[in-house]
Amino acid sequence: MLKAENLTKKFGNHTALDQLNLEIKKGEVFCLLGSNGAGKSTTINIFLGFIPASSGHAFIDGQEVTLNNHATRDLVAYIPEVVNLYATLSGMENLEFFSGLSGYNYSKEELSHFMETAGLQRSAIHKRVSSYSKGMRQKVGIAIALVKKAKALFLDEPTSGLDPHASSEFSQIIMNLSEQGVSTLMATHDLLMAKNLGTRIGIMHQGALKHNLLSDEVSHADLTRLYIDIVKQHI
Amino acid sequence: MTGLILKKELKELFRTSKVMWMLGGIIVLMALALYNGTSYYQTHSHLIRESQQVTYQQFISQGDKNPHLGAHFGFYAYKPTADMAMIENGIEDYTGNSFYLEPHKRGVVRFKEISDATGLRSFGFLNIGFFTEFILPLFIFLICHNIFSKEWENGTIKMLLSSKANPRQIFMGKLFACLSLVMGIVVLIAAASFILFISETETVGFISRVLPAYACYLAGLILFSTMMTTIGVSVSLLTRTANLSLIILSGFWLIGVFLLPRLAGELSKNIHPSTTSLEFENNTFNEKQYGVGDEGHKDVRREALLQRTMAQYQVKRIEDLPVFFIPITIEFFEDSDGQVMDRAYQAVDDNEAKQDRLVLNSAWLTPFLAFRDFSMRITATDMKTHNDFASKAEAHRRKIGVIVDDFYQKNTVAGNAFWKTVPQFSYTAPGIGWRISNATDSIFILLGWTVFATGLMVYAYRKMTV
Incomplete structure (x- = not known):
């Protein structure tokens, strides 16, 4: 892929x-x-x-x-470290906007379903994003990825x-x-x-x-060691 | 895509309290500008119509007098308040509105509004012209300055660019959102001034004179506002930070509105210095004494005229002339002095035209000046229209001189019956064809700026990356 x-x-x-x-x-x-x-x-x-x-x-x-x-x-869909959305719009409006930009035209009910699948509580969907925590924003970011069917x-x-x-x-x-x-x-x-x-x-x-x-072929400890070794070599 | 972005941007704009306060402020200023303009138009047009009638009435009812002395009683030729002075009064305040018509003396336009105004007037007169030329562009820049930069500052640009929308669609969506607000204001101006024009102008005059000029003015305003919005949005995209964008756009506004026009004005006066009143008086006095082609001193020319007149009537002595010689002298020197004054005024007009051209050329650096010039020329409140009025008033003065002198050659007393044959002065500003041709340079410069704004827009959206 x-x-x-x-x-x-x-x-x-x-x-x-x-x-x-x-x-x-x-x-x-x-x-x-x-x-x-x-x-x-x-x-x-x-x-x-x-x-x-x-x-x-x-x-x-x-x-x-x-x-x-x-x-x-x-x-593709992209979720950055901080999902920056439009703060004056609600989570639903942000999702509606980005799904529209992806060429999809979902009903409000369908969009709510995507939000819930992404883990956002229904009560928060229509609140302005300015009141969202970082985690809630990440969930909207996931919902955007879901609506895009990336x-x-x-x-x-x-x-x-x-x-x-x-x-x-x-x-x-x-x-x-x-x-x-x-x-x-x-x-x-x-x-x-x-x-x-x-x-x-x-x-x-x-x-x-x-x-x-x-x-599956590497343990957490081995992974940590490999990572530290690589970083140390170049310090 | 473009529609979606437009809808989202409008939602954001209308939910931003700063924008709503600005919008409220701009509507208040616009209403004030409309009120000021209407009040100016109503006061001036009424006063001028009344004064024109009163002074002419006094002239034609002055009673029995020596025709020449009666002619010196004179009357005023008033420049009617421009049909569109409600929205733009251009240089009207500075040029004056009346011309005194009396023999020998080419009139100087009098009654300059500015001479009665307080120092506050130096900040400009808040009418729709001032509003659209200076305040509206600032509002446009305040609306546009962060329309793109917020995407970088908030970090939403990556989300936006990872969508299906391409940079051109994103740009157009944002441009149309800003334009919707700006055009909303333009539509308000258009609708309100249209209603005022209808209420203040008689139907025939409105359709034949005001409507074509008004349509042109609105076309220019739409072009100017669109161009300003395109520049604002493009700068916002290219700078990527709201502060830098605001500094660049407000600097452009400040330089374009205040600094460059003044600099160009000073430069034009230094390169093409104006003739002072004293120099003008001295030059014309000497030329009047000796004639345009240095035909000899006035006394010599008067004697030659006498000889020619006596030869014409085949008499040897002035007393034997069948007509009065004095009006013949007056008419002769009226014509001779007229040539002197025509030449002197033409030189002044030519110099003014050179100064104007230099100032207008600076509009290649500031579109505000180009639109101001366009606005004045289309509304017939510019210098060239004023000069047209002055030359027609002067032609009328000379026409009166000929009528009076012809009468005076055979009569020593003129009564009201004669005075009533002296025609009233009436001036109508040139039509739309003349105005458009008069505004060709500023239209060309505005189109040049539109090409620049379009180029900047294309350059900007091609630079749209994370």
């Missing part, structure tokens, strides 16, 4: 992404670990078509992103700052989506979450993918 071929991004003399190769199959959750500046967000930004690659190619469902940016956007989900530090309960709820939803065949590329610092949620785990450093591991 998602494929990167020798993906490279340079900002002036700085190489943010260096010959990245990875493949994420249908229903897989690929967790990208790495310290700040490792190239996780750059990878996501290239897949989303926000920035062009300096060389190499990114594919979504077989379509090259740069060449088919409009078509590939239909297939085939691929890009998550950039999605659980950062969430309380354990909200974080666990979030993980459950991603797993449900994975079971429905949605492929996920998630950038995170959270090793435990990567181990529990990911099908595969990548460790990035200075733009390069240092490890590409199957989650």
Whole structure:
């Protein structure tokens, strides 16, 4: 579903992404670990078509992103670290807006259902987003991904700052989506979450993918050691 | 997509208290501008119509007098208040509105409104012209400055750009949202001033004179407002921060509204200095003495005229002439002095035109000036229309001179029966064709700015990335 071929991004003399190769199959959750500046967000930004690659190619469902940016956007949903919504609109109005932008025209009842599936309480749906907590905003972000019926989900530090309960709820939803065949590329610092949620785990450093591991084949302790070793080598 | 974004933006705008306060303020100012303009029009048009009648009535009922002395009694030629002075009074306050018609003396336009005004008038007269030229653009910039930058500041740009909407659709949605507010105000102005025009102008005059000019004015206003909105939205997109966007747009407004026009005005006066009243008087006095082509001193020319007149009537002595020689002299020197004054005034007009051209050229740097110029020319409250009035009033003065002098050659006393044959002065500002042709330069500059705004818009939405 998602494929990167020798993906490279340079900002002036700085190489943010260096010959990245990875493949994420249908229903897989690929967790990208790495310290700040490792190239996780750059990878996501290239897949989303926000920035062009300096060389190499990114594919979504077989379509090259740069060449088919409009078509590939239909297939993806994006949830950033902080889901920034329009504060003067309600959660429902935000969802209605983004579903409309995705070309869907759902009834209010259907949209409410998506909100509830994403874990947002019905009583909060019509309140202005300015009164929402970070967790509630993340849920609206998930609802947006649900209404889009996205085939691929890009998550950039999605659980950062969430309380354990909200974080666990979030993980459950991603797993449900994975079971429905949605492929996920998630950038995170959270090793435990990567181990529990990911099908595969990548460790990035200075733009390069240092490890590409199957989650089932690595223990949490090994993962922690590998991660620390990589980071230490370059301190 | 565009419709969805437009709807969302309008929802956001109407839920922002800052915007609602601004909207309230702008509507109050607009209402005040309409009230001021209407009150100005009503007071002036009534006063001018009445004064024109009163002074002419006094002239034609002055009784038995020597025709020449009677002609010196004179009367005023008033420039009627422009049909569209309700929305734009242009330079009317500074040029004056009446011209005294009497022999030998080319009139100087008198009664400048500004001379009776307090210092507050130096800040401008709040009418619809002032409102649309200066206040509306500021409101547009305040509305537009964060229409895009908020997406970066709030972090919603990634959500927006990861949707199906392309940058052009996003830009258009936001542009149309801002335009909806701006055009809402333009429609209010149009509707209110339309009602006022209908109530203040007789139907025939409204349809034949006011309506075409009003339609042109509105077309210009819509173009100007759309162009300003496009610039505002584009700058908001390119700067990506509300503060920077506000600084750039308000700086553009400040420079365009206050600094550049004044700078251009000062520059034009330095490059093409105006003739002072003293220089004008001295030059014309000398030329009047010796004639435009230096034909000789007045006494010599008077003697030559006498010889020609006596030869014409085949007499040897002035006393034997069958007509009075004095009115012949008056008519001769009226014509000779007229040529001197025509030339002198033409030089003043030419110099003014050069100054105007330089100031108008600076409108390539400030669209506010281009729209102001367009507005004045279409509403016939500009300098060229004023000069048209002045030249027609002068032509009327000379026509009266000829009528009186012809009568005076055969009569020493004129009564009311004669005075009534002297025609009343009546002036109607030129029609829409003349006005559009007069405004060609400013229309061209406004179109140039529209091309720039369109180019900026395309450049901006191509730069729409995270």
